Amino acid sequence: MSEKIYGQSRVDGITLLLYFVLVIFGFLAIYSSSHGTEQFHLDFSTQYGKQIIWIAVSVVVGAALFLIDVRFFEVFSYAFFGFWMLLLFLVIFFGVEVNGARSWFAIGSFRLQPAEFAKFGVALALSRYVSDIDTDMKSLRYQLITAAIIMTPIALIVLQGDAGSGLVFFSFILVLYREGLSGNVLILGIAAVIIAVLTFNFGFVVLVAALVILAGIITAFIYTNTSMLKWVWILALTCIGYSKGVDFAFNHLLQEHQQKRILVMLGLLDDPQGLGYNVNQSKIAIGSGGFWGKGYLQGTQTKGDFVPEQHTDFIFTSIGEEFGWVGSTVVIVVFVLLFMRISMLAERQRSKFSRVYAYCVLSVLFFHFLINIAMTINLAPVIGIPLPFFSYGGSSLISFTALLFLLLRLDANRENELDSYY
Amino acid sequence: MTHNQNRSTIIRIAIVFFALILISKLFYLQVISDKYAEKAASLSIRAVIEFPDRGLITDRNNEIIVFNEDAHDLVVHFPFNKKEFDLDEFCRLVRFSKNEVEERLANARSSRYNGKGLFIKNLSATEFARIQEGLFQFPQFSIESRSDRKYKHNIAAHTLGYVAEISRRELERDKKEYYDIGENIGKSGLERHYEELLRGVKGKKYYLKDNTGKLKERYENGKNDTKAAVGKQLMTSLDVLIQEYGEKLMAGKTGSVVAIEPSTGEILAMVTSPGYKPDMFAIKNLGKNYSKLASDPEKPLLNRATSSVYPPGSTFKVAMALIALQEEVITPNTRFSCSNGFHLGGLTVRCHSHASMPNVQYSIQTSCNAFYCNAYREILHQDKFKTIEEGYNNWRGYLVRMGLGSTLGTDISSEKPGNVPNAAYFHRIHGENKWNYARIISMSIGQGELLLSPMQMANMSAMVANRGYYYTPHFIRGENIPNDFTEKHETGIDAKHFTTVIDGMRAVMTNGTGAYVQIPGIEICGKTGTAQNPHGENHSIFIAFAPKDNPKIAIATVVENAGYGATWAAPICTLMIEKYINRDSVSQRPALENKMFTSAITDKTKHE
Incomplete structure (x- = not known):
């Protein structure tokens, strides 16, 4: 790319x-999974043909960001947030239903998924709020407002029936951690996940019995230390209460297909024909790639359409099959390099808004990357979220591009920022 | 801000950590585990099999006995995608009810092998035409063509054996993984023994298929495909003329005939009766005939020529005479007295009326029992032996070298060893070396513990015809005969002793027990036998070879429960010899021939 100078700094080459490497790699995978032939011929009715359009639109959108005043996004960040929250709300009533979720607007043949763009809105609002000079992360009021910014879209997306896309927003906790949120919160989060998994595995009753026995044994050892004893029992009761909550939520709040999904993922339910079908086919396609892969356009599982949703959520299977472990590792390494670079960009920002925003970008991209690839190899439940820059589809590619390019825009302008926000 | 910058480091480490988890799991799936590659291949690659024609089987004169006709099966490929399957349309095509289709699908699934299950076996010509036309709509089904056996000469069922669908156990034993479910394999006889030669090599063309089972392009441009190679023709040693003739002669009788070319060991004919026609076991007929024949009390599936064993009776005297001469305990002029039998204390072995004091040649001609009782004593109790065991083992060694009492190792697998007991057996009964020739005297005249198969008797006859050696009897002829069949088995008996014995066998035909069946113009040498059978009427046995000089055929016949050897076995043997040597000319003994063709021997006692 030619070097564009904005102020005294320039676009981070x-x-x-890395962005273009990923987009091109992604296009190759889509070309293969949508029956591209060895003789390339441009056909806009095919998925790979449409993806070319989406790439062009994304680049144009990304470039357009450089034409807008850099202050614009910060000033209007709450407005952005409000706009996308409104769309998230409206889509519940006016959206079309796809795969059991009402999360798409359809205008003619054009379809738009506001949840993809809402990440952008939340990132801006969060950056603005956290970087605000008045915000004190230690006060409860600010913590509640921060939580509201993150939880509002989750609630709306869950109402659409697309819990998977909602989970993405939890990734913003990473931003908060960077900005001073106590590490105990993360530990608490991890403990919560472990107790939930144990509840699914052994059932609520067994867990209660185990906790009571454990607390009883501890009591026998430290019965003289009454203040510590008190905390042991409070902790045990909290765990029991939480476990009951998980149990209740699982049995009464989740829909049957979501329950099954969790059980299949935890290996408690074997279901190669039904829900596990995607994952099974996905593992077969990736696993059969071997060390070097079967060669580009030579994937037997890719050619035979064995992996459902291969061009969207399971695009990584095409890489795994045709480029093998080497190709998969290269893709993962390129992603990791991008994450390292973003984190470096974040740390060199003089404006706190820019830094928080950079961590928002990092969190969202990393969460998608991790969960998407993990679900194709059965390390995470199948929640329908795309692999950034790879998966077919305009909404996700445009929103990820805009997310990243705004960071480049902010970074290019960093020399003009005063340290006033620090 | 150092505190928070530490956190950025923690975040970076966490990212790398999670990325390493992904890379490790991928390494496990892609590099360490190979089950996914196998699963992928079974889902996305289909081998289309090209079956080569099975090799023809001919007789020794290149006359075709077995050839092929096409048979077709409808097979279904798994995993089966029901979403793409139009059940109603398919029911119309195969003309089954929905229930029947479902049931057959379930059966095919449970018995599938390498992703392929049998849906309809052996389509009729009209079914084949109709289904083939509409099958393009059902990519998960395909028609596979095989060939079935047809018989130009519907003879020699037990020798030829049959071909049928491979069983699950055979599939499991197939270490080279050549066979697939529904494929055919030689099940018995020559079809089994020469399976690899006859079957040829099937060809495979690999195609990619999609998730609906539709075939797409060739997998890796046909790089892994293999070409089919046609099965090789098997020339057997059988002579259609006498095999067919022997089966007619043995009709209505129970027993068997084995004829061998002495100079090569080639089996010219092997008849067993009652039997069955080989086309009853062609694939399309097997189902309706197999259980019927298997449960038949007459045991038509039993190959009596190799699997039934009998006391050889007086035919064994030929071997006894040779051993006595070789051991020099008698000379051609040695005479033993016979007063209507052999008497020792309370023991009597009766004999037929003949002039007393026979020499060895006369003893064969008249089948004198007393001569061999005496000869047995002389053989077993020589001065050079310290114990009866030594003497007995010396005698037994001759029998072993003659191929008696153990399997010969022919190229069909139904051989029984018969019985020539070892010394330990008698030690157990009578006490260690506390027995002598008198205790086992009945073996000297081919009775007692002694049991031989008709094949072994025919082989003994061939050994005599050869004047002292034999080749393992076998059915394969032409080039590339396994070495086992060209190796000469010496018996250690000098050729000069055969002159005496063969003269005796010739005298049997001219003046002795077989005179009644002699044929003008053919110098047959023979020996009758009448084996006592505790279960019923005696077995009629005859061994012979002809001509006396440069013998062309050696033969043995056993007719169960038929009485004297001269009455049934001898006529059948000599008619076979006449047919083999004179070929197409009419028998000089039409009345005898007709009697053999038409008589049935039924003896109720044999079923008890």
Whole structure:
């Protein structure tokens, strides 16, 4: 790319390069999974043809960000947030239903998924709020407002029936951690996940019995230390209460297909024909790739359409099959390099808004990357979220591009920022 | 801000950590585990099999006995995608009810092998035409063509054996993984023994298929495909002329005939009766005939020529005479007295009326029992032996070298060893070396513990015809005969002793027990036998070879429960010899021939 000078700094070439590497790699995978032939011929009715359009639109959108005043996004961040929350709300009533979720607007043949763009809105609002000079992360009021910014879209998306896309927003906790949220919160979160998994595995009753026995044994050892004893029992009761909550939520709040999904993922339910079908086919396609892969356009599972949703959520299977472990590792390494670069960009920002925003970008991209690839190899439940820059589809590619390019825009302007926000 | 910058480091480490987890799991799936590659291949690759024609089987004169006709099966490929399957349309095509289709699908699934299950076996010509036309709509089904056996000469069922669908156990034993479910394999006889030669090599063309089972392009441009190679023709040693003739002669009788070319060991004919026609076991007929024949009390599936064993009776005297001469305990002029039998204390072995004091040649001609009782004593109790065991083992060694009492190792697998007991057996009964020739005297005249198969008797006859050696009897002829069948088995008996014995066998035909069946113009040498059978009427036995000089055929016949050897077995043997040597000319003994063709021997006692 040619070097564009804004103020005294310029667009970060490394990020741009990594971005294009990923987009091109993604296009190759889509080309293969949508029956591209060895003789390339341009046909806009095919998925790979449409993806070319989406790439072009994304680049145009990304470039357009450089034409808008850099203050614009910060000033209007709450407005952005409000706008996308409104769309998230409206889509519940006016959206079309796809795969049991009402999360798409349809205008003619054009379809738009507001949840993809809402990440952008939340990132801006969160950056604005957290970087605000008045915000004190230690006060309860600010913590509640921060939580509201994150939880509002989750609630709306869950109401659409697309819990998977909602989970993405929890990734913003990473931003908060960077900005001073106590590490105990993360530990608490991890403990919560472990207790939930144990509840699914052994059932609520067994868990209660185990906790009571454990607390009883501890009591026998430290019965003289009454203040510690008190805390042991409070902790045990909290765990029991939480476990009951999980149990209740699982049995009464989740729909049957979501319950099954969780059980299949935890290996408690074997279901190669039904829900496990995607994952099974996905593992077969990836696993059969071997060390070097079967060669580009030579994937037997890719050609035979064995992996459902291969061009969207399961696009990584095409990489795994045709480029093998080497190709998969290269893709993962490129992603990791991009994340390292973003984190570096974040740390060199003089404006706190820019830094928080950079961590928002990092969190969202990393969460998608991790969960998407993990679900194709059965390390995470199948929640329908795309692999950034790879998966077919305009909404996700445009929103990820805009998310990243705004960071480049902010970074290019960093020399003009005063340290006033620090 | 150092505190928070530490956190950025923690975040970076966490990212790398999670990425390493992904890479490790991928390494496990893609590099360490190979089950996914196998699963992928079974889902996305289909081998289309090209079956080569099975090799023809001919007789020794290149006359075709077995050839092929096409048979077709409808097979279904798994995993089966029901979403793409139009059940109603398919029911119309195969003309089954929905229930029947479902049931057959379930059966095919449970018995599938390598992703392929049998849906309809052996389509009729009209079914084949109709289904083939509409099958393009059902990519998960395909028609596979095999060939079935047809018989130009509907003879020699037990020798030829049959071909049928491979069983699950055979599939499991197939270590080279050549066979697939529904494929055919030689099940018995020559079809089984020469399976690899006859079957050829099937060809495979690999195609990619999609998730609906539709075939797409060739997998890796046909790089892994293999070409089919046609099965090789098997020339057997059988002579259609006498095999067919022997089966007619043995009709209505129970027993068997084995004829061998002495100079090569080639089996010219092997008849067993009652039997069955080989086309009853062609694939399309097997189902309706197999259980019927298997449960038949007459045991038509039993190959009596190799699997039934009998006391050889007086035919064994030929071997006894040779051993006595070789051991020099008698000379051609040695005479033993016979007063209507052999008497020792309370023991009597009766004999037929003949002039007393026979020499060895006369003893064969008249089948004198007393001569061999005496000869047995002389053989077993020589001065050079310290114990009866030594003497007995010396005698037994001759029998072993003659191929008696153990399987010969022919190229069909139904052989029984018969019985020539070892010394330990008698030690157990009578006490260690506390027995002598008198205790086992009945073996000297081919009775007692002694049991031989008709094949072994025919082989003994061939050994005599050869003047002292034999080749393992076998059915394969032409080039590339296994070495086992070209190796000469010496018996250690000098050729000069055969002159005496063969003269005796010739005298049997001219003046002795077989005179009644001699044929003008053919110098047959023979020996009758009448084996006592505790279960019923005696077995009629005859061994012979002809001509006396440069013998062309050696033969043995056993007719169960038929009485004297001269009455049934001898006529059948000599008619076979006449047919083999004179070929197409009419028998000089039409009345005898007709009697053999038409008589049935039924003896109720044999079923008890």
